Amino acid sequence: MTYAPARERPNAIVAVLALAGIVVSLMQTLVIPLVPKLPELLGASASDTTWAITATLLAAAVATPTVGRLGDMYGKRRMLLFSLGMLVIGSAVAAVSSSLAPMVVGRALQGLAAGVIPLGISIMRDELPSERLGSATALMSASLGVGGALGLPAAAFLAERADWHLLFWASAGLGAVAAVLVLTIVPESAVRTGGRFDLPGAVGLSVALLCLLLAISKGADWGWGSALTMGLFGAAAVVLLLWGWWELRTRQPLVDLRTTARRQVLLTNLASVVFGFAMFAMSLVLPQLLQLPEATGYGLGQSMLAVGLVMAPNGLVMMAMAPVSARISQARGPKVTLMLGAAVVATGYGLSIVLMSQIWELVLVSSIIGAGIGLAYGAMPALVMAAVPVSETAAANSLNTLMRSIGTSISSAVAGVVLAHMTLSLGSATVPTQDGFRVVLAVAAAAALVALGVASFLPGRRPSPVRTAAQPVATAAQGT
Structure with missing residues (x-):
């Protein structure tokens, strides 16, 4: 059985896959406005309710590499539909929960959908003509930020003005819509490795x-x-x-370590860990600065809804940078794009150390950081796919996504340690100091510079491995 990229509905395929990515990132964002209220809503202690976040993280870590490999073996669309199904079921379980245990179960099931974005990128490699692949994969990577940009203010608005269960019903509904669109529009790729899991x-x-x-x-x-x-x-x-x-x-x-050890794949994954670290620092610091009371001398005393509106431009800039990232990669190579993204992120964090006293300043620095992340996230799939066989695309992209997740987890831990040790008393409460926030931002800037250094050791530009219409197609049995 031969295989050639589908060329009839590339725009529709890209739109549906990007929507699926946005829905998954929305799911990850929806719970953020609820975190301070979860102890009251679920009748549990604050330390116990953190499992509603931790469960999603752990489930995503387990699912991402496994689902990617299963996608390469048994069909990427099939596993994409499975992931969206888990999102719908998990959202519904969380929507009917009123205690901690079902909420944790629902959030864990939602976490199993984390493989949607790498699977979507892999489907694009199989189905799109070569001239569309760069911009499409950059858009798919940026969908992570777009979902957060749209989800945070919407979730904050609903959490403040409606029943919080509605957030999860909305997530279930959007996941169902995305699954139906994938089923009707996205074709199943014939590129499979087969074999035993x-x-x-x-x-x-x-x-x-x-x-x-x-x-x-x-x-x-x-x-x-x-x-x-x-x-x-x-x-x-x-x-x-x-x-x-x-x-x-x-x-x-499950993971071909010999392929993973190739310089281009290894260094891209290492840069992904560092980028994941740098990206998440902004999400940890800016909301706290916006919400802390003005009595601290540096807090801006804003509501959660205002936080969402301030953070929204970050994700929208990420989306706007997707085609820019693709053009730079096409002209100069994805290595240059990744290095440029790292430099922009480092600049944004450097500015944030001194620009944190006004709302417009936070909008500016978050937008600059978003621009850098959009450039870098658009380049990473191109670097990975240029160095792995077509038959291992989903597994390789999933591993790269996992590396970013590990980076964000480390970022959360490091920021937590710094902010817990640099505090001041405000009435009966203890809050992080301004210097504590500056230390976290400085560490994030340093991480972006490390990513820049790592990216500089990547191989130079090489011809794209993507199939063109003139190239012979591969057989499904060969998988390449």
């Missing part, structure tokens, strides 16, 4: 990621030097070593 590899990687991310996300609560936290870090290291040994010896590994 590496179950031991999937279990081993899942256990290692669960131990690592659980230690990172809960270490501040349990104590970084506690036996539980250190035990989880140690277990993650041991399991990762055993997993790597297995993956190098099995015939059909």
